[in-house]
Amino acid sequence: MKNPFLIGYSTICFLYILTLTTYLLRWRHTWRRLSAIALTVNVLVLLLITIPSGHFPFFNVFEGLLFVTLILGGLALLCGQTEKEALDVRSLVWIEILLLLGIVFFFPKEPSPCRPNHTYLWVVLFHGFRETALATMLYSAAHFLLYRLTPNRGSHRNLPGKTLRNHILQGRNFLLLSAVFFLCAEYFGMIWCQKGWGDFWHWSEPFFTSTLIILWLMVVFHIPGKSRRSDDIRSIVGATTGLLMLIVRIARGLS
Numbered sequence: 001m002k003n004p005f006l007i008g009y010s011t012i013c014f015l016y017i018l019t020l021t022t023y024l025l026r027w028r029h030t031w032r033r034l035s036a037i038a039l040t041v042n043v044l045v046l047l048l049i050t051i052p053s054g055h056f057p058f059f060n061v062f063e064g065l066l067f068v069t070l071i072l073g074g075l076a077l078l079c080g081q082t083e084k085e086a087l088d089v090r091s092l093v094w095i096e097i098l099l100l101l102g103i104v105f106f107f108p109k110e111p112s113p114c115r116p117n118h119t120y121l122w123v124v125l126f127h128g129f130r131e132t133a134l135a136t137m138l139y140s141a142a143h144f145l146l147y148r149l150t151p152n153r154g155s156h157r158n159l160p161g162k163t164l165r166n167h168i169l170q171g172r173n174f175l176l177l178s179a180v181f182f183l184c185a186e187y188f189g190m191i192w193c194q195k196g197w198g199d200f201w202h203w204s205e206p207f208f209t210s211t212l213i214i215l216w217l218m219v220v221f222h223i224p225g226k227s228r229r230s231d232d233i234r235s236i237v238g239a240t241t242g243l244l245m246l247i248v249r250i251a252r253g254l255s
Contacts, residue, residue, distance in 0.1 A: 005062070005109040008045035012038060012069070013101050020094040024086050035077045042070045053111040055119055058127035060112035061253035065104050069097045071135035079139075087149065089167075092142040100138075103250065122192035129185035134245045136178035141242035143171030144235040168231050171238050172221075178241075179217045186210055205255075209248045216241055 015038035022031040046066060049057045057063035072093055080090035117123045147167045189210075220241060223234045 003109055004048060005045065005111075008041065008048060009062075009066070009101070009104065009109050011041050012045065012066070013098070015041060016069075016073070016094060016097050016101065020091060020098065023091055023094065026082075026086075028082075032077070035073065039070065039073050039077065042066060042073065046070065049111045053114055055112075055114055056124050056128060057111070058124070058131055059115075059118060061107045061250060062104055062109055063111055064127075064131050064249065064253070065100045067131050068135045068138070069100050071132060072097050072100075072138055075135070075139045087146070089142045089146055089170075092145055093139060096138050096142060100246075107253065120192070122188050122195060125188040126185050126192055129181050129188060130249075133178045133181035133185060134242070134249055136174050136181060137242035137245050140171045140174035140178060141239045143167045143174065144239035147171070147231065147235045148239065165231070168234060171235070175217070175220060175238055175241060179221075182213065182217070182245075186214075206252070209251075213241075213245060213248065216244055 015034055019031050019034040019038055022034060046057045046063070049063050049066075057067050076090050076093040076097075080088070080093065082088065082090065112118075144167075147164050150164060216237075220234065220237050223230055223237065
């Protein structure tokens with residue numbers, strides 16, 4: 001019997017490749033339809049995971065990153081702006097989605113085994129907000145990456161209608177939103193531990209990685225100045241925040 005999750009995953013990959021290709025060619029109506037279809041298939045695959053398994057799709061790399069691609073795809077379609085250059089925030093987000101799907105390729109295409117705490121409210125909220133934070137961090141990273149990849153950053157003529165400074169501000173805004181999601185996840189995690197599912201006060205690898213991410217976010221938000229040099233540093237540190245969170249997510253999936 002064919003694996004329905006593998007079929008769904010392959011279909012999502014194919015649709016996002018077509019979406020990125022038609023977007024780079026600026027086939028406006030085509031890429032919008034393909035993007036909407038890709039999001040619909042993404043939702044259907046997540047429902048196919050959730051309904052039979054009885055838990056939300058947050059608990060292994062396959063289902064977790066598919067949830068992240070859903071949020072990223074929605075942000076690209078609804079919040080992104082089409083610019084004159086082929087390489088803009090939308091195209092970078094769809095490239096990020098394809099990279100995430102490439103990572104998923106190396107993991108089993110199946111839901112995580114259902115465990116007793118997978119339906120526990122605080123556990124669901126902890127993992128759900130963690131995945132949402134990762135998605136918004138990666139969307140923020142697309143703005144910072146666009147700033148870094150734009151030549152002659154001293155001139156704003158490269159991005160008519162939207163200055164490079166605005167990309168820095170948008171990246172910072174979405175990173176701030178992701179920090180809120182991440183802190184909410186940590187709060188729900190504390191309640192989870194205090195309810196008896198774990199020991200919050202025990203120093204452990206998850207506790208260390210959470211502390212590391214919070215400290216990294218504090219560094220990004222406290223880089224002083226509004227000069228080009230400050231923006232250069234801010235864009236590098238901001239873009240690597242999503243990468244750090246992704247590495248933590250994959251490491252958790254391997255443990």
